[in-house]
Amino acid sequence: MKIPELLCPAGDFERLRYALAYGADAVYLAGKQFGMRAASGNFTEEELCQAVALAHSLGKRVFVTVNTMPRNDEIDRLPEYLEVVGQSGADALIVADLGALRLCQKYAPKTEIHISTQANITNYQAARAWHELGAKRAVLARELSLEEIACIRAKTPPELELEVFVHGAMCMSYSGRCYLSDYLTGRDANRGACAQPCRWQYSLVEPKRPGQLMDIVEEEEGAYILNSKDLCMIDHIPELVETGVDSLKIEGRMKTAYYTAVTANAYRRALDLYKENPTAYRLPGWVGQEVEKTSHREYYTGFFFGRQDGQHQQDGGYQRPWDLCAMSLGQQNQWGPLFSQRNKFSLGDSLELLDPGGPPQAFTLESLLDQEGNPVESAPHPCQTVVLPQLKQVHPLALLRRRKSDEQKGD
Secondary structure, eight states, rough: OHHHHHHHHEESHHHHHHHHHHTTTTTEEESSHHHOOTSSOOHHHHHHHHHHHHHHTTTTTTEEEOSSOOOOOHHHHHHHHHHHHHTTTEEEEEEEEEEHHHHHHHHSTTEEEOOOOOGOOOOOHHHHHHHHOSSSSSOOOOOOHHHHHHHHTTTTTTTSSEEEEEEEEEOOSGOOOOOOHHHHHOGGGGGGGOGGGGOOOEEOOOTTTTTOOOOSSSSSSSTTTTTHHHHHHHHHHHHHHHHOSSEEEEEEETTTHHHHHHHHHHHHHHHHHHOOGGGHHHHHHHHHHHHHGGGGGOOTTTBBOOOOOOBBBBBBBBOOOEEEEEEEEEEEEEEEEEESSSSSEETOOEEHHHHOSOOOOOEEEEEEEETOOOOOOOOOTOOEEEEOOOGGOOOOOOOEEEEEEGSSSHH
16 A cells, blocks of 8 residues: 655745654755745755755755746756756756756756656646656646546556645635736736735726625625635545555645644654554544645645535635644753744733644643743743743754634735
């Protein structure tokens, strides 16, 4: 039985560390150019080498995105960049453009080539063709059902790896090939600069009534007619495994380190439990609940089970049911482990401690000290260093969180 790789996003070095610690088998990231998430922190050439070294020291892999649709002036700069990626020791380059593929083969010949979801692979003939051109892996289009994916697996060479997205934001356009952002803002989504206009609120204007906005639905706030729900397949690990895919991918290079850690931890645990006993597999309640504790839009299962209503027209905002309170500093003094504050928390708060590999540990905060060991009532200041004596010892990348009150959960 083949258990798919868990592939997680790494928008910068901090998020890379959390992805690796919380269960990713591999991470995907970008340098400062040619990636589809230009607004993410991304990696300098030096950081890329360090990222690869760290991942390899843990027996894990790094894939570098070069998945924009470059114009003539950009393609001229690509060979030099590909040489840098090749020299870094990265395990694969993710590309969508045929010209970029050929340049990868010439300037980074020892690096695997993965074909991006931007290439819109929806059938086995397309997957075969990319394989014949030298691709090691095909990242399938998000528009496919489980049945269609299984068919592609059955009709392609076993040497060709298949990867699918299983969690995160969805695009209203076909496999992300969207021109709306460029048209409205001058920011080209196909070159990594999407302004996400699909999340905006829209009304109608009739030409003979300029300036008169008409609601598209009967709601005072108008309509978010292009806004997609978020993908979540945490409850369907057996079905995903049975398709024969090689990699399950979590979207989110622009999300926080907390999001990266929580989603990696949940999917890692789900995959491990299935591996331990596939015939009696049952997802523990806490695993499914974990993905509800990140910032997300309403979830659905995408196209995996056929066409579904994937639009969320009520609003464009996120559900934010939990706050990240603090992050472990990986240090301990004579009173206990040190944490760096991210949102205010106080004595008496009901908190959860999240460590890699297991369920959250709930507790009530009974003691809080400053760095000098003086008792304090709360941690109100950004990045304030505090000590939590009752925790004794924690993982260097442990996280503390707190449930929000009902009025705080949305935008």
